[in-house]
Amino acid sequence: MGPVRLTARQEDLAVAAAGLLGGLLLLAFRAYDARPGLPVWAVALPLVAMAALETVRRRWTVWTVCLGGALFGAAVYLGSLTATLLMYTDLLYAATLYGPARMSKVLQLTGAAATLVLSALTWRYGSVPGALLVAVFCGLIFLAPVWTADLLRRHRDRAETERLRAEQTALLAELDRRGAVVAERARMARELHDVIANHLSAIAIHATGAQAVARRQHRAPDEPLVEALAVIRENSVQGLAEMRRMIGLLRETVPEEPYAAPRLAAVDVLLDQARAAGRDAGLRFEAEESGERGELSAPLELAAYRIVQESLTNAVKHAAPGPVRLRIRYGEGELVISVESAYRAGEGRPVPGAKAGLVGMGERAQLLGGEFTAGPRGETWTVRAVLPRTAGGERA
Missing domain, CATH: 3.30.565.10 (Histidine kinase-like ATPase, C-terminal domain)
Known part of the structure; x- marks a missing residue:
């Protein structure tokens, strides 16, 4: 039994289900950082909304990134749940890989700006070690998925370009081959018509002339000479007919009479x-x-x-x-x-x-x-x- 292959839609649903179940498991064991006195549903709400965005991460890339950014901010403010943060990084990854070509530059600029602003605020109102930790955290959240998806997209586009180039080369080679075959068939048809067909035609004409002379000399039809002339003419005419059909086939034109094998x-x-x-x-x-x-x-x-x-x-x-x-x-x-x-x-x-x-x-x-x-x-x-x-x- 071979490996199970999922469609794109099934993959999105599987990612959303895995993120939602993982988040609910973390909530069940209270493995999250939330404000004191904050109810669990307040932490679960961004999780459920982020899982819903995962189901359309390929179709509506711009909307999922924008709404996902807002949910990410709410999740950090209300309660930091690892599953919610990971699903947001997956939205950034999908938007870069499946979205418009300019999406990578936009997300890199916004991610770098967010990393710089948050690190600067932490350094201004906190400490230098804290600013470095924020910079690393923001780089992993905002920039790492974008860079990874951008690299994969470049490889995918390059592979598609090479495939199209290979198909084009194969098509040109096939066209050249067909052109060479057509030219060779046309050359063979000309040679058959100019050489063999002309000789057969000359044989038939001379045999017909010889039969006319035999009739004027009142020779009997059963004489060996007259019979030989009849056989020569019959075979030459039959050969001409077959030659004409063959030349028509070689020239890829429809003959006046269909060729019967x-x-x-x-x-x-x-x-x-x-x-x-x-x-x-x-x-x-x-x-x-x-x-x-x-x-x-x-x-x-x-x-x-x-x-x-x-x-x-x-x-x-x-x-x-x-x-x-x-x-x-x-x-x-x-x-x-x-x-x-x-x-x-x-x-x-x-x-x-x-x-x-x-x-x-x-x-x-x-x-x-x-x-x-x-x-x-x-x-x-x-x-x-x-x-x-x-x-x-x-x-x-």
């Missing part, structure tokens, strides 16, 4: 494209799904789709003639993707950017906390990815 339901489209592209190379694509798909998170579905897409693309580029088998298994806690294709060591020629796709697939699997392997097994090239279905498996 690819889903595994579109795997059939990927298979159709792969079959059309790999028909002349002797590739036969087969797909098999097992288990209950259920609800898949968007990051998981996007990663799975991209892994399938890249695996099929690699099969079209590098696989030897034969079957290409895609298997997707939906388990209770994981999603398993495997793609197997015919492989012969040493066949094919180096392609610019080779193995970049494998690295990208491995990174996607690692970001989700999964596993990825790719490599030859005898005469078969196998790509296998195991992705956890739960969001807890994702890594930052």
Whole structure:
């Protein structure tokens, strides 16, 4: 069980109750100095009034100090009760700590003046030792609480200033970071638009022109050349559409069409494209799904789709003639993707950017906390990815 924390109002009430109970205890044992023949209630009256002022010591600092000073004088004249004097010092302390900023100077001046006047009167009509005792007593009553509260207030204000400065520095750093991110995203968007998008657009235009030439030459739609041109144009147009949506996201503008992340339901489209592209190379694509798909998170579905897409693309580029088998298994806690294709060591020629796709697939699997392997097994090239279905498996 932790320490009990009181609100400001509860603290004031607790201080007032403690002072009142302490004073009543002193009165019960007659531990006070009063004029002869003075009734007890006359000494208790300033005590009760001072305790009442303690309940509002934070809210009405000026009034509590003024009325408290009058009660202090009455208490000294009627009967010196320690609890009453201590509560007055607490009123001075609270007024300095919670009151206006000028309250400290005012109380220091009035306290010093009261100490000087009372000490001088005692020295004039009494003795020097008595004047020194009065000076010490007045300093403890009028000046010590004010100095203590003023010191605490300075430390509190300095700490608040440092906190605000730290928050301002953190805010400026965050603004700089966001500005750098926005600038980098804008630079990436420009590079994508000026370089990659232009190349894809050129490919699509040339493929369209080549298709027009093929039609004028009355070539059959099922000719390998015409089919290849159709695949080139379809893929380039699709790449342009995705590139345009990506550029819109990088520039933080609302695209004309909302960006829809690819889903595994579109795997059939990927298979159709792969079959059309790999028909002349002797590739036969087969797909098999097992288990209950259920609800898949968007990051998981996007990663799975991209892994399938890249695996099929690699099969079209590098696989030897034969079957290409895609298997997707939906388990209770994981999603398993495997793609197997015919492989012969040493066949094919180096392609610019080779193995970049494998690295990208491995990174996607690692970001989700999964596993990825790719490599030859005898005469078969196998790509296998195991992705956890739960969001807890994702890594930052």
